Amino acid sequence: xxxxxxxxxxxxxKSSFSRRGFLQGVSLTxxxxxxxxxxxxAEAQTxxxxxxxxxxxxxxxxxxxxxxxxxxxxxxxxxxxRNRLELTAAKRVCDRGTCGACTVIIDGKVMYSxxxxxxxxxxxxxxxxxxxxxxxxxxxxSQAFTNNDAQQCGYCTPGFVMxxxxxxxxxxNPTFEEVKRGLGGNLCRCGTYMGVRKAVLEAAKxxxxxxxx
Amino acid sequence: xxxLPDYHWPPMGKRRVMGKPMNRLDGIAKSxxxxxxxxxxxPEGMLYGALLTSPHAxxxxxxxxxxxxxxxxxxxxxxxxxxxxxEIQWAGAEVAFVAARTEEIAExxxxxxxxxYEVLPHLxxxxxxxxxxxxxxAVGEQVTGxxxxxxxxxxxxxxxxxxxxxxxxxxLESHGQTIAVKGDHVEYYPxxxxxxxxxxxIGRALNIPVSNVHVNMDYMGGGFGSKFPADVWGxxxxxxxxxxxxxxxxxxxxxxxxxxxxxxxSVFANVKVAAKRDGTITSWQSQTWSTGGIGGxxxxxxxxxxVFTKVPNRRINHTSVSINAGGxxxxxxxxxxxxxxxxxxxxxxxAAKLNMDPLEMFLKNLDYTSRADLYKxxxxxxxxxxxxxxxxxxxxDSGSGSVKRGLGLALGTWGGAGHxxxxxxxxxxxxxxxxxxxxxDLGTGSRTMVAMIAAETFGxxxxxxxxxxxxxxxxxxxxxGGSTTSGGISSSTRKSTVNALxxxxxxxxxxxxxxxxxxxxxxxxxxxxxxxxxxxSFQQAAQKLGVNSISEMGExxxxxxxxxxxxxxxxxxVQMADVSVDIxxxxxxxxxxxxxxxxxLVVNPxxxxxxxxxxxxxxxxxxxxxxxxxxxxxxxxxxxxxEFYKLAGIGDVGEIIVHxxxxxxxxxxxxxxxxxxxxxxxxxxIANAVANAIGVRVPRVPLTPARVLAALERRTA
Numbered sequence: 001x002x003x004x005x006x007x008x009x010x011x012x013x014k015s016s017f018s019r020r021g022f023l024q025g026v027s028l029t030x031x032x033x034x035x036x037x038x039x040x041x042a043e044a045q046t047x048x049x050x051x052x053x054x055x056x057x058x059x060x061x062x063x064x065x066x067x068x069x070x071x072x073x074x075x076x077x078x079x080x081x082r083n084r085l086e087l088t089a090a091k092r093v094c095d096r097g098t099c100g101a102c103t104v105i106i107d108g109k110v111m112y113s114x115x116x117x118x119x120x121x122x123x124x125x126x127x128x129x130x131x132x133x134x135x136x137x138x139x140x141x142s143q144a145f146t147n148n149d150a151q152q153c154g155y156c157t158p159g160f161v162m163x164x165x166x167x168x169x170x171x172x173n174p175t176f177e178e179v180k181r182g183l184g185g186n187l188c189r190c191g192t193y194m195g196v197r198k199a200v201l202e203a204a205k206x207x208x209x210x211x212x213x
Numbered sequence: 214x215x216x217l218p219d220y221h222w223p224p225m226g227k228r229r230v231m232g233k234p235m236n237r238l239d240g241i242a243k244s245x246x247x248x249x250x251x252x253x254x255x256p257e258g259m260l261y262g263a264l265l266t267s268p269h270a271x272x273x274x275x276x277x278x279x280x281x282x283x284x285x286x287x288x289x290x291x292x293x294x295x296x297x298x299x300e301i302q303w304a305g306a307e308v309a310f311v312a313a314r315t316e317e318i319a320e321x322x323x324x325x326x327x328x329x330y331e332v333l334p335h336l337x338x339x340x341x342x343x344x345x346x347x348x349x350x351a352v353g354e355q356v357t358g359x360x361x362x363x364x365x366x367x368x369x370x371x372x373x374x375x376x377x378x379x380x381x382x383x384x385l386e387s388h389g390q391t392i393a394v395k396g397d398h399v400e401y402y403p404x405x406x407x408x409x410x411x412x413x414x415i416g417r418a419l420n421i422p423v424s425n426v427h428v429n430m431d432y433m434g435g436g437f438g439s440k441f442p443a444d445v446w447g448x449x450x451x452x453x454x455x456x457x458x459x460x461x462x463x464x465x466x467x468x469x470x471x472x473x474x475x476x477x478x479s480v481f482a483n484v485k486v487a488a489k490r491d492g493t494i495t496s497w498q499s500q501t502w503s504t505g506g507i508g509g510x511x512x513x514x515x516x517x518x519x520v521f522t523k524v525p526n527r528r529i530n531h532t533s534v535s536i537n538a539g540g541x542x543x544x545x546x547x548x549x550x551x552x553x554x555x556x557x558x559x560x561x562x563x564a565a566k567l568n569m570d571p572l573e574m575f576l577k578n579l580d581y582t583s584r585a586d587l588y589k590x591x592x593x594x595x596x597x598x599x600x601x602x603x604x605x606x607x608x609x610d611s612g613s614g615s616v617k618r619g620l621g622l623a624l625g626t627w628g629g630a631g632h633x634x635x636x637x638x639x640x641x642x643x644x645x646x647x648x649x650x651x652x653x654d655l656g657t658g659s660r661t662m663v664a665m666i667a668a669e670t671f672g673x674x675x676x677x678x679x680x681x682x683x684x685x686x687x688x689x690x691x692x693x694g695g696s697t698t699s700g701g702i703s704s705s706t707r708k709s710t711v712n713a714l715x716x717x718x719x720x721x722x723x724x725x726x727x728x729x730x731x732x733x734x735x736x737x738x739x740x741x742x743x744x745x746x747x748x749x750s751f752q753q754a755a756q757k758l759g760v761n762s763i764s765e766m767g768e769x770x771x772x773x774x775x776x777x778x779x780x781x782x783x784x785x786x787v788q789m790a791d792v793s794v795d796i797x798x799x800x801x802x803x804x805x806x807x808x809x810x811x812x813x814l815v816v817n818p819x820x821x822x823x824x825x826x827x828x829x830x831x832x833x834x835x836x837x838x839x840x841x842x843x844x845x846x847x848x849x850x851x852x853x854x855x856e857f858y859k860l861a862g863i864g865d866v867g868e869i870i871v872h873x874x875x876x877x878x879x880x881x882x883x884x885x886x887x888x889x890x891x892x893x894x895x896x897x898x899i900a901n902a903v904a905n906a907i908g909v910r911v912p913r914v915p916l917t918p919a920r921v922l923a924a925l926e927r928r929t930a
Contacts, residue, residue: 083315083316088249089247091250091386094856096467096855096856130246138244138245142244143241145243146237146244149236149819149822149823151237152657152823152827154248155250155434155435157243158243158244158246180864183864184862187862188830190435191830192827193830193866194830
């Protein structure tokens with residue numbers, strides 16, 4: 001599978017779907033297979049272009065770089081990152097939007113990549129944990145997770161780090177109570193929450209320090 | 214014969230690295246996403262494996278047709294494991310495997326496999342023993358003393374029913390592997406607690422020498438006791454790789470993981486327990502039943518009454534119930550959390566009947582335990598941290614509002630002596646140091662522990678030690694189960710590093726013209742004891758090796774370990790919980806937990822505390838949220854996902870205070886494993902706190918709002 005960053009820079013993808021538009025497209029694609037509605041009719045009804053079945057070429061903007069690959073329209077962003085682009089920091093755990101192990105940041109918003117279709121992520125700025133370290137230096141959140149032992153087996157950690165990063169972007173000076181609420185979308189089985197709470201508060205401090213510097 | 218080197222741990226006050234809190238070595242790799250788990254591997258040309266499981270709890274496969282799946286473009290291997298005639302014994306049992314160019318194609322291929330079943334009657338629930346019929350098997354009665362006489366003579370007798378359901382491990386990285394079979398050589402990336410031993414399963418299945426099976430696993434995403442063998446999916450992935458000539462990655466999907474990749478047996482209990490007026494327990498009687506799936510539920514009922522096993526009069530019965538559900542696997546402290554919950558609940562109920570503070574009652578009976586002094590100290594410490602005296606009130610006496618606060622306690626014990634382990638240490642002439650052993654780091658911090666011990670021996674910083682684990686080409690260090698890893702690897706590492714240092718001393722001794730036994734390794738230098746200026750840097754010492762390096766082995770042999778004193782077994786810990794219960798909604802809120810835990814010599818207090826924090830959080834999960842729910846109608850797990858198989862979130866666990874019981878007398882017992890012992894008592898402490906808060910026992914965990922409200926209703930009825 002080709003997964004190299006696109007050398008010819010990012011081109012605007014041919015069809016940039018809104019989530020709503022995409023979901024309409026999906027339901028009609030399904031319909032087209034079983035009831036024989038013509039693609040053109042479906043398009044006329046929704047204004048969305050039918051894609052698939054079968055792999056379609058896509059371009060994703062990940063960590064500021066364009067990546068081109070081909071996926072089936074049903075492929076999630078998570079599976080595309082992991083299976084096609086070898087960006088494996090995001091983990092597949094519940095695979096249905098509960099546990100947060102697959103958390104990425106899309107257009108500044110913390111999202112579960114298992115619940116976003118890859119074709120729907122085109123044209124959006126996707127940030128994964130791989131993109132957080134700068135020049136080989138761990139991000140303040142990653143460092144704080146290590147300092148506070150906010151990890152054991154580490155499988156939930158990438159999701160937690162991304163959720164924490166997104167949380168701190170929105171709320172750079174959180175209280176302890178806000179941290180507990182703000183990180184409620186991620187689950188850990190080893191039980192690392194005590195460390196995570198401390199890590200997020202420490203990262204808030206260091207990130208402010210970095211800004212002032 | 215020269216004298217054996219002195220392997221003893223340096224005295225507690227003289228350690229430079231051990232005993233100091235240290236960040237785990239792989240922390241940055243994990244928190245930056247650089248850590249590659251076996252489920253992240255993607256060797257060139259890799260296929261994606263998928264597994265078809267049985268939808269029926271009990272059925273016979275009458276026919277299976279894979280031809281359509283085989284014809285699907287992109288499918289490269291199809292294997293049937295449940296051929297026509299196979300009797301399926303649980304929903305989720307393996308039926309067929311496929312491997313395909315993409316994951317999506319593999320899933321489509323599964324849908325094209327046509328299986329016909331003759332559905333047979335099943336049983337999937339064990340809670341009501343009267344309904345299990347011939348599936349229950351009494352495993353015999355154990356009687357000690359004269360329980361009936363003791364019950365008759367007792368001042369107080371308490372009877373109760375208690376239940377704790379089947380839990381599943383819910384490892385975040387599901388069971389599975391990436392595997393590449395090329396000719397008679399295998400590259401095997403499993404997710405396992407058994408890096409060295411697991412190769413045997415694959416070698417045997419493929420009929421190739423185990424020495425040709427190379428196992429590599431740097432990281433693994435949780436096991437908790439459930440990941441030892443290669444399993445059917447490992448063998449089938451290997452065979453699909455063999456037939457296709459391509460690597461195969463196959464990890465169970467979440468539903469399959471929660472349905473059949475291991476679980477912790479349930480326990481249901483009817484208990485009668487008696488005491489004198491002063492709280493001295495005189496008699497214990499328990500009738501329990503449990504299931505761990507088709508194999509039944511073989512509880513170690515001899516553990517009753519938990520920790521207080523020397524209660525003089527006891528009658529213990531257990532019934533093992535076989536149900537049509539996936540099999541049990543070891544789960545952090547097999548038997549103990551359940552037996553602890555039943556025992557500590559029953560004792561708390563007895564204390565309430567006597568109108569006695571359960572802390573007093575537990576203290577009163579410590580002579581029935583094997584570690585009276587240890588528990589006495591730990592209860593005092595926990596009570597201090599919990600402000601027990603100030604915050605405890607008699608059961609139900611919790612004020613007039615609708616939110617009731619209560620405290621509860623429990624205690625636990627475990628063995629945890631080190632397993633057999635071998636370790637190899639190499640000092641290179643450039644002064645780099647490698648420590649190799651085929652152990653694994655489940656997230657417990659074993660990698661860091663090895664580095665700290667080597668650094669201690671050599672007087673070097675931890676960063677100077679290269680730890681090589683997670684690979685079966687290193688010396689055998691056993692699987693990680695039963696909290697045996699810490700004792701095993703710490704001891705073998707100590708001996709191997711001391712042996713290597715001894716060799717280095719011999720080289721240095723010649724050039725300094727002093728006896729080797731007069732040398733010590735301190736602060737990056739090899740120097741003469743009592744004459745610190747006479748010596749050389751570790752670097753200079755290593756250069757004297759010329760072109761040779763030093764490689765020395767070290768072994769922990771459990772038979773000799775007790776007299777060597779580097780590790781032993783036998784730990785104790787106590788837990789206390791502080792909860793608030795809203796009696797209008799039935800919602801239990803964790804305020805605080807306190808855990809005081811001994812594990813002998815603590816190598817890295819930071820990762821040790823993390824394990825205890827984690828165990829407390831698992832206890833919250835088990836006490837309030839987690840339960841595998843089986844449906845008798847359809848015979849399947851109703852909640853094989855993470856939305857309804859509920860784990861606690863970061864805001865659900867309250868505050869947790871961990872006190873590692875690090876004292877000279879505990880330290881002198883050497884290193885003892887920690888994974889199991891801290892994962893025992895928390896659940897029981899929480900259940901007791903809820904009873905204390907609302908004035909009535911909620912007999913069955915998890916303590917959901919519905920169960921809390923039902924218990925309150927029964928009280929008022």
